[in-house]
Each structure stands twice: as structure tokens, then as C-alpha cells.
């Protein structure tokens with residue numbers, strides 16, 4: 001009977017991860033604690049990796065605990081950051097929203113630093129470097145990116161970031177070579193899941209003023225049916241993402257502003 005419940009729970013999970021976990025806890029297949037759920041996700045048998053990613057990305061107390069437990073069940077001692085990243089990114093599908101990615105990657109960085117306390121001065125450095133590696137991956141392996149980063153350029157870019165200028169050059173070079181040799185694989189592929197591809201190949205991009213409270217100038221980018229905006233053109237992470245689904249767009253009659261519209 002437990003097998004039957006488990007199998008029903010997996011199906012529910014793949015359709016709606018939160019409901020699936022609720023079901024499995026209610027029928028006592030899983031204990032009502034983050035460790036038990038995290039173990040189930042890490043084992044991952046019969047679970048869609050995208051559903052695991054969605055669950056880990058949710059921002060409520062219990063899911064955050066599961067994310068932490070899940071991440072800390074990984075073992076990163078004495079392996080290079082890029083290897084840890086490969087292992088981690090393979091265990092679930094990174095969700096598409098930047099805030100979710102942020103939370104997940106922060107947790108990853110914390111775990112990597114706790115397993116390798118002498119590699120980085122703090123987990124923020126590890127976090128920023130991990131993003132730089134994901135970006136490098138797209139630069140080197142996406143056919144649509146014409147201007148491939150060289151090892152020197154990458155190193156210069158990374159060490160140009162204030163907190164990173166002390167990183168050893170040979171570490172950066174080793175990371176560069178690893179990504180060059182082999183792309184960072186994600187468990188399931190589609191264009192819209194490759195975030196940096198999105199950012200490198202927008203349908204349109206440019207400055208807009210947006211108002212939500214006060215007017216602010218932001219760099220906007222349109223792609224994959226989403227509007228992304230950044231504070232600076234050079235930012236790697238969007239400030240926010242607006243999915244353009246089920247939205248109404250209206251012309252605004254603001255005499256002081258040209259091409260004004262309202263979403």
C-alpha cells in the first residue's frame with residue numbers, strides 16, 4: 001500500500017509539487033519535516049527535475065528549510081567550484097525566476113564555502129563567481145553568442161568586481177578551462193531555460209522609465225514572452241521579470257511622457 005501511495009504522490013508531485021508533498025506527508029509516506037522531504041527530492045526517483053526545482057524555489061518557511069537541507073545533503077568537500085556547480089545543477093532543474101535562482105545559488109554558495117572554508121573569503125564571492133561561470137558557459141557554448149570570452153577577458157572581468165580582485169589567477173584559469181572543455185549541463189533543455197541566452201539575444205532592449213511608486217530609469221529587455229529589467233546595462237541578474245501573460249496593456253495619456261503605456 002505504501003508503494004501505491006508513493007506512486008500516487010509522485011504523480012501528484014510532478015503535476016503540482018506542493019500538493020504532492022502535502023499528500024505524501026498526510027498519508028505518512030514522508031515525515032512532516034524538511035529533512036525527510038529533502039531526502040525524497042535528492043533521491044528524486046520518478047520525480048521531474050523541473051518540479052523539484054519549482055519546489056526548492058518557493059519562498060515560504062518550510063520550502064526554504066527543505067532547500068537548505070537538500071543543498072546541505074550534497075557533498076562538495078575538496079572539489080572545484082565548477083565541479084560542485086555541475087553536480088548541483090544536475091540534481092534539479094533551476095527555475096526561471098531570478099529571485100528563485102538567487103535564493104538557490106546563495107544556499108549553494110553557503111554550502112560550498114562551509115565544505116571548503118579556505119577557498120573563498122566569504123560566500124558572496126562564491127555566489128558572484130558562480131553566476132560568472134554560468135554566464136561564461138553561455139558565452140563559450142551558445143552558438144548565438146558571437147563574441148566568445150577569452151580566458152584573459154574573463155579573468156579581467158571577474159577580478160574587476162570589487163570583492164574579487166584577490167582571487168588567484170590560476171584558480172580563475174582552471175575554472176575557465178573546465179567550462180571551455182565541457183558545458184554546464186542542465187537536466188532538461190529548452191531555449192528559455194538558458195537564462196543567459198535570453199539576456200544575450202533579446203528581441204528588443206532599451207531604457208524605459210517605469211513607475212511603481214516613483215519613476216525610475218531601468219534597462220529593459222524583451223524575450224521569451226517576458227520583460228526583464230536591470231538597473232545597469234551590465235548587470236548579470238535582472239532586478240525583476242514580468243511574464244507577459246494574462247496582462248492588459250493600455251495607452252496612457254500622460255502629456256509629459258512619450259510612448260507611455262500601462263501594464
Ligand SMILES: *[C@@H]1O[C@H](CO)[C@@H](O)[C@H](O)[C@H]1NC(C)=O
Pocket residue numbers: 089134137138141142143183184185186189193194195196
Ligand atoms: C550552458 O550552455 C549550453 C549551451 O548554450 C546550454 O545548453 C546550457 O543550458 C547552459 N547551462 C546553463 C547552466 O545555463
Ligand SMILES: *[C@@H]1O[C@H](CO)[C@@H](O)[C@H](O)[C@H]1NC(C)=O
Pocket residue numbers: 250251252253
Ligand atoms: C486617452 O486619450 C484618448 C483621446 O484623447 C481617449 O480616447 C482615450 O480614452 C484616453 N485613454 C485613457 C486610458 O485615458
